[in-house]
Amino acid sequence: MDNSGKNSGGAQDVFYSPLKDQQRLTIVKGKGIYLWDDMGRQYIDASSGPVTCNIGHSNPHVIDAMHKQAQELAFSFPSSARNKPNIDLAKKLTELAGAGFERALFVSGGSEAVDMALKFCRQYRYATGEKRRHKLISCQPSYHGMTIGTLAVSGDPAFEDIFGDMITMAHKIPAMMTYLASSPPDEETYALSCAKKLEEKILELGKDTVLAFIIEPVGGSSSGAIAPPEIYFNEIRRICDQYGVFLIYDEVMSGSGRTGKFLTSHLWPHARPDITVLAKGLGAGYIPLGAMLAPANLVDKLSELTGFNYAHTYNASPLSCAVAIAVLDEIIENKLLDNTNVMGNYLRDKLEELQNKSTIIGDVRGRGLLLALELVACKNPRKQLPLHVNPIDRFKQIGQELGILFYGRRSNKGIYGDPILIAPPLNVTKDDIDQIIDLLSQIIEILETELRNEGLI
Numbered sequence: 001m002d003n004s005g006k007n008s009g010g011a012q013d014v015f016y017s018p019l020k021d022q023q024r025l026t027i028v029k030g031k032g033i034y035l036w037d038d039m040g041r042q043y044i045d046a047s048s049g050p051v052t053c054n055i056g057h058s059n060p061h062v063i064d065a066m067h068k069q070a071q072e073l074a075f076s077f078p079s080s081a082r083n084k085p086n087i088d089l090a091k092k093l094t095e096l097a098g099a100g101f102e103r104a105l106f107v108s109g110g111s112e113a114v115d116m117a118l119k120f121c122r123q124y125r126y127a128t129g130e131k132r133r134h135k136l137i138s139c140q141p142s143y144h145g146m147t148i149g150t151l152a153v154s155g156d157p158a159f160e161d162i163f164g165d166m167i168t169m170a171h172k173i174p175a176m177m178t179y180l181a182s183s184p185p186d187e188e189t190y191a192l193s194c195a196k197k198l199e200e201k202i203l204e205l206g207k208d209t210v211l212a213f214i215i216e217p218v219g220g221s222s223s224g225a226i227a228p229p230e231i232y233f234n235e236i237r238r239i240c241d242q243y244g245v246f247l248i249y250d251e252v253m254s255g256s257g258r259t260g261k262f263l264t265s266h267l268w269p270h271a272r273p274d275i276t277v278l279a280k281g282l283g284a285g286y287i288p289l290g291a292m293l294a295p296a297n298l299v300d301k302l303s304e305l306t307g308f309n310y311a312h313t314y315n316a317s318p319l320s321c322a323v324a325i326a327v328l329d330e331i332i333e334n335k336l337l338d339n340t341n342v343m344g345n346y347l348r349d350k351l352e353e354l355q356n357k358s359t360i361i362g363d364v365r366g367r368g369l370l371l372a373l374e375l376v377a378c379k380n381p382r383k384q385l386p387l388h389v390n391p392i393d394r395f396k397q398i399g400q401e402l403g404i405l406f407y408g409r410r411s412n413k414g415i416y417g418d419p420i421l422i423a424p425p426l427n428v429t430k431d432d433i434d435q436i437i438d439l440l441s442q443i444i445e446i447l448e449t450e451l452r453n454e455g456l457i
């Protein structure tokens with residue numbers, strides 16, 4: 001390893017996948033939707049980092065709250081003593097989440113929160129005498145994190161190849177990939193047929209052995225913001241109820257306002273989950289934070305039986321909780337849910353205009369400001385680019401050269417398509433979106449020319 005080069009990141013660099021023909025940036029400053037590198041170049045943060053920086057960078061109110069709390073008390077261990085910011089954040093968050101989410105447990109990020117949700121379900125069944133229930137079901141493709149436990153529920157065969165002998169992988173059912181499905185029937189029929197796969201899997205595994213089904217209400221980078229309709233969620237809720245299976249919504253990416261409701265599940269009154277998991281936008285990139293939300297009846301019953309005593313050192317750190325309170329205040333006081341709906345529609349319209357003009361944007365999808373466009377070789381009939389071509393990396397590289405950064409990583413070796421997430425902060429303006437669209441159209445034009453010259457489209 002050569003650490004002497006001008007662009008070397010030193011001892012930590014090799015842990016991140018190498019960038020082909022591309023310089024890894026060193027980011028030194030952020031303000032609003034912009035980032036700057038150590039050479040003074042400015043970039044638009046068009047996907048809010050990995051769909052995290054939901055209120056933009058360097059928000060003065062959040063910085064102020066962080067500063068005040070750090071001066072007061074930075075750390076306290078919640079298993080040993082309560083801390084005030086934890087109490088206040090739990091109150092604020094459960095009020096925003098509403099009925100069915102009266103209890104909140106705070107951890108350090110999305111994977112830890114998903115892990116807690118899985119442990120909670122298991123401990124509950126164990127404590128209530130249903131010890132046979134231990135099997136987990138999730139979607140293929142999907143992403144739920146990278147701890148040993150969450151790799152097991154993430155739907156990516158690459159994880160299964162490496163870790164399958166070591167951990168018990170969850171059972172998978174196909175995700176609802178409307179665009180990928182070749183000639184799907186009408187959306188409702190397709191949604192019900194995908195939901196039916198859950199019922200079939202529960203029966204195949206043995207109905208009193210299944211513990212939980214976990215799903216992202218809007219997909220992330222593994223599926224490119226797939227957004228199944230209400231009828232799908234109503235049906236999986238019905239199936240989970242029928243077979244006593246816990247329904248977990250992983251809203252690590254889609255929650256905290258990203259889809260225009262505080263929780264995406266607020267869109268579906270008949271399809272509320274048992275447990276919801278949040279992270280990313282909850283701390284909005286200012287501090288590491290995740291949360292598990294659960295109903296009082298389950299949590300309080302478990303607490304009477306065995307309790308749920310799994311703690312990480314940084315659970316509910318006062319500093320993280322105080323910052324998250326300021327983040328939530330910013331979202332509410334500035335009416336960012338409304339802005340997300342208005343700007344989400346505007347961005348979507350603009351992306352669809354771009355799609356109509358381009359030969360390589362096959363699909364535009366998502367909810368609110370969690371949108372994606374999918375790159376293809378041919379729109380009609382839909383044809384993917386060959387699997388050896390990685391258009392996501394090239395797209396991001398061109399964007400970086402033009403001064404705009406996007407999030408997307410090739411999951412499942414590209415077999416489910418090549419989506420790029422377009423997810424600017426929830427306080428994005430029309431002018432910001434116009435700039436993003438202008439740069440996006442330049443990227444698409446360059447990429448199209450290159451792919452055409454290489455005979456790939």
Ligand SMILES: Cc1ncc(COP(=O)(O)O)c(C=O)c1O
Pocket residue numbers: 050109110111112114143144145146216220221250251252253279280
């Ligand atoms: C839906 C979803 N679940 C879980 C995770 C894992 O969260 P973290 O990276 O904070 O561990 C992510 C991260 O991208 C995610 O998008």
